[in-house]
Amino acid sequence: MFTDEALESISIQSLWRKSQRLEQESRGCQTTEVHSAETDTQAVSTTISSTQTEPQDQATELLWKNHESEPPGLKDFLQRVEDVVIRELVRNSRSHAFDGFQVNWDYSQLVSCLHCLQHPTAQERGLHATSVSWNCTGSVIACAYGRVDDGHWSTERSYVCTWNLSRRGFSPKQADLIIDVHTAVTALCCHPNQPTLIAGGLYSGEVVVWDTSRTQDPVLALSGMSADSHREPVYQVAWVPLEKKGEFRVLSASSEGRVLLWMVDLDQGRLVLNAAYVLVQQQVPHSSVSFKAQGSGTVGVTSLALSPWDSDTFLVGSEAGLLLRCSFSSKTPAAAPFEGQSVPPRAPAVFSFRPCSGPVHSIHCSPFHRNLFLSAGTDGLVHLHSLLQASPLLSLKVSDSYTFQVQWSPTRPLVFAAATGQGATSQL
Amino acid sequence: MAEVEETLKRIQGQKGVQGIIIVNSEGIPIKTTLDNSSTVQYAGLIHQLVMKARSTIRDMDPQNDLTFLRVRSKKNEIMIAPDKDYFLIVIQNPSD
Numbered sequence: 001m002f003t004d005e006a007l008e009s010i011s012i013q014s015l016w017r018k019s020q021r022l023e024q025e026s027r028g029c030q031t032t033e034v035h036s037a038e039t040d041t042q043a044v045s046t047t048i049s050s051t052q053t054e055p056q057d058q059a060t061e062l063l064w065k066n067h068e069s070e071p072p073g074l075k076d077f078l079q080r081v082e083d084v085v086i087r088e089l090v091r092n093s094r095s096h097a098f099d100g101f102q103v104n105w106d107y108s109q110l111v112s113c114l115h116c117l118q119h120p121t122a123q124e125r126g127l128h129a130t131s132v133s134w135n136c137t138g139s140v141i142a143c144a145y146g147r148v149d150d151g152h153w154s155t156e157r158s159y160v161c162t163w164n165l166s167r168r169g170f171s172p173k174q175a176d177l178i179i180d181v182h183t184a185v186t187a188l189c190c191h192p193n194q195p196t197l198i199a200g201g202l203y204s205g206e207v208v209v210w211d212t213s214r215t216q217d218p219v220l221a222l223s224g225m226s227a228d229s230h231r232e233p234v235y236q237v238a239w240v241p242l243e244k245k246g247e248f249r250v251l252s253a254s255s256e257g258r259v260l261l262w263m264v265d266l267d268q269g270r271l272v273l274n275a276a277y278v279l280v281q282q283q284v285p286h287s288s289v290s291f292k293a294q295g296s297g298t299v300g301v302t303s304l305a306l307s308p309w310d311s312d313t314f315l316v317g318s319e320a321g322l323l324l325r326c327s328f329s330s331k332t333p334a335a336a337p338f339e340g341q342s343v344p345p346r347a348p349a350v351f352s353f354r355p356c357s358g359p360v361h362s363i364h365c366s367p368f369h370r371n372l373f374l375s376a377g378t379d380g381l382v383h384l385h386s387l388l389q390a391s392p393l394l395s396l397k398v399s400d401s402y403t404f405q406v407q408w409s410p411t412r413p414l415v416f417a418a419a420t421g422q423g424a425t426s427q428l
Numbered sequence: 429m430a431e432v433e434e435t436l437k438r439i440q441g442q443k444g445v446q447g448i449i450i451v452n453s454e455g456i457p458i459k460t461t462l463d464n465s466s467t468v469q470y471a472g473l474i475h476q477l478v479m480k481a482r483s484t485i486r487d488m489d490p491q492n493d494l495t496f497l498r499v500r501s502k503k504n505e506i507m508i509a510p511d512k513d514y515f516l517i518v519i520q521n522p523s524d
Contacts, residue, residue: 071458073513074450078435081509081516084496085439088507092522093443098500 115172117143119161127158131188137195139166140176144200146184158184160200162212179210179218187237191248199250201234207252207271209264221264223252223271230254236304240328241311249274255300255319259326259348277326277348279316299324305363309370313387316349317360323353323375325387354391356383362405368413376406382418436461439518446504449517451475458514470506474517478510 127145134141142162161175187201196213197220207223207230214220223229232255239248240261250262250271257279262271279299300319307313316324326348333346358378366372371387380399383392399420409415439448440461447462455475460467482494497508504521 071452071514074458075432077511077514078432078450078516081511082435082439085507085509085516085518086442088496088498089439089442089445089518089520092498092505092507092520095522103502 115165117141117163117172117175119143119145119159119175119178120173122159122161125156127156127184130184130186133188133190133198135162135190135195135198136192140164140190140195142188142190142198144185144188146186146203156184157182160185160188160198160210162198177212177218179212181208186233187235187252189237189239191239192241193248199237199239199252201230201237201252201254203233205230205232205234205254207234207237207250207260207262209250209271219269221266221269221271223262223273229273230256230258230260232256232300235302238304238306240306240314243311251304251306251314253301253304253316255302257299257301258345259301259304259314259316261328275328276345277330278345279318279324279326279349280347302359303361303363303375305365305373307365307373307387308367309365314348315363315365315373317363317375317377319359321355321357321360321377323355323360323363323385324349325351325353351387352390353385356381358402361403362407364407364416366408366413367410368408374406374408374416376403376418378402380420382406382416432459442520444520444522446519446521448519451515451517453513462519470517470519474506474508475515478508478515482510 122145128147129143130146131144132141133143140162142160144160145158147156147158158181160179160181162177163172164170164176167176181200181202183206184203185200186203189199191197191199196211198210198212200208200210202208204225206225208219209221210218211220212218230252234252234254236253238251240251241248248264250264251259252262253259259277259279260273261275261277263274265272279301299316299322301316302319303317305315305317307315312328314326314328316322316326318324327350328348330346330348330350356375356377356379360375360377362374362376364374366374372393373385373387375383375385375392376398380397380401380403382396382398382403384394384396385392398418401420403418403420405419407417409417436448436450436459439445447466448460449457449462449467449470450459451457451471451474455471457467457471462470477499478494478497481497485492485494494510497510499506499508504519507518507520509516509518
């Protein structure tokens with residue numbers, strides 16, 4: 001059935017492989033030969049030169065810009081101006097207006113201590129200078145001696161001394177006039193018009209007017225110890241101008257809360273009580289800040305200021321820090337008990353400013369601005385108030401300790417001086 | 429031109445005159461008898477001063493105007509005559 005056979009192999013020629021074979025032909029060409037030649041030259045001599053512009057002065061450029069042609073109008077200008085200028089030049093060369101005129105642009109030495117006035121007797125006894133006042137001519141300075149540290153009644157004699165600075169034989173250690181006073185003097189004020197009158201307040205509550213031109217007994221008028229006068233030390237006295245020109249009355253304020261207006265009676269040598277104002281706690285007008293009424297009900301007055309603009313207003317500062325605006329013409333009767341005084345007391349307080357902490361030592365109204373005043377107290381701050389509003393406009397910290405006195409400069413409207421407890425006076 | 433020079437000579441011949449500068453309305457010096465650096469310094473500074481003085485006078489009263497400005501110092505006096513187009517600056521030492 002099945003047998004093995006071997007057959008011949010068969011080959012089939014590929015058709016597609018043939019077409020893959022490409023035809024090759026080669027051809028070539030060549031350019032003709034390129035001719036090249038070399039030559040070089042050299043310079044026999046060399047020179048180097050360079051230029052550069054210099055930075056020319058701008059000024060000279062400006063100056064010489066118009067050099068060629070004269071600027072228009074120059075001739076006319078010079079004609080106009082020449083006579084005036086020559087006249088001024090001639091006048092200036094002859095003038096003596098500025099001979100010896102020196103300007104000091106150096107700010108360092110503005111304040112210098114001229115004199116240190118002493119009263120040796122008072123110094124020996126250890127008295128303190130309680131009050132100082134210039135008289136109206138500006139040549140006499142009066143100083144009151146007393147004690148500020150005693151808490152009880154003292155019967156020590158003390159002095160009021162005056163020094164005349166323009167006298168030829170002026171010596172800082174020798175007072176010109178010494179007035180003996182039987183108790184300590186706590187307040188002093190010289191008369192604004194008459195150079196010889198001095199008003200003083202004593203520790204005993206009396207108010208005295210001295211006339212320094214009287215050699216015998218300088219006491220001109222005394223308030224005496226009556227029901228009318230103060231019972232407590234008088235802390236401030238002031239001369240108040242009246243409606244009639246030339247007449248003055250004495251205003252005194254003491255720590256019992258009474259502000260009294262006295263008239264000088266020359267015949268009897270007494271001070272006659274003209275008006276009395278008592279400040280009582282209940283009658284103090286309360287502003288928006290509430291103030292707790294404490295103590296006996298009276299407001300102890302420590303400082304007083306008169307307004308130079310409004311003759312009816314006076315400002316009062318109290319021991320407790322109250323600042324009040326008061327009026328001379330107020331008609332409300334005071335709520336204090338009437339103790340047989342000749343003039344019924346009235347309550348003068350009209351408006352109260354924001355109180356500060358601690359007694360108000362000094363108030364001063366600005367001589368330039370109608371509504372401004374300064375107050376200084378023991379908190380070391382100086383408050384600038386306006387009469388129209390309760391809180392201060394500005395508070396300046398002057399020192400860390402107490403401020404005892406503050407006063408506006410009489411010539412410069414924005415300058416005031418403050419005296420502090422550390423012994424420094426600063427100008428602000 | 430010669431008149432201008434003559435006028436300047438007349439002014440220069442006054443007692444104590446140290447120098448003259450003519451400045452135009454923009455503050456550029458056009459004639460001077462001083463050296464260049466001083467001239468430029470004077471012209472620039474004084475021009476500003478005159479402008480300020482003039483505006484001060486006119487602010488206070490608009491009908492008023494600056495006619496003459498004198499600045500006196502320790503060493504000398506500077507006189508300035510202003511005009512609409514030019515300023516004349518004369519420096520004089522009156523104590524000479």
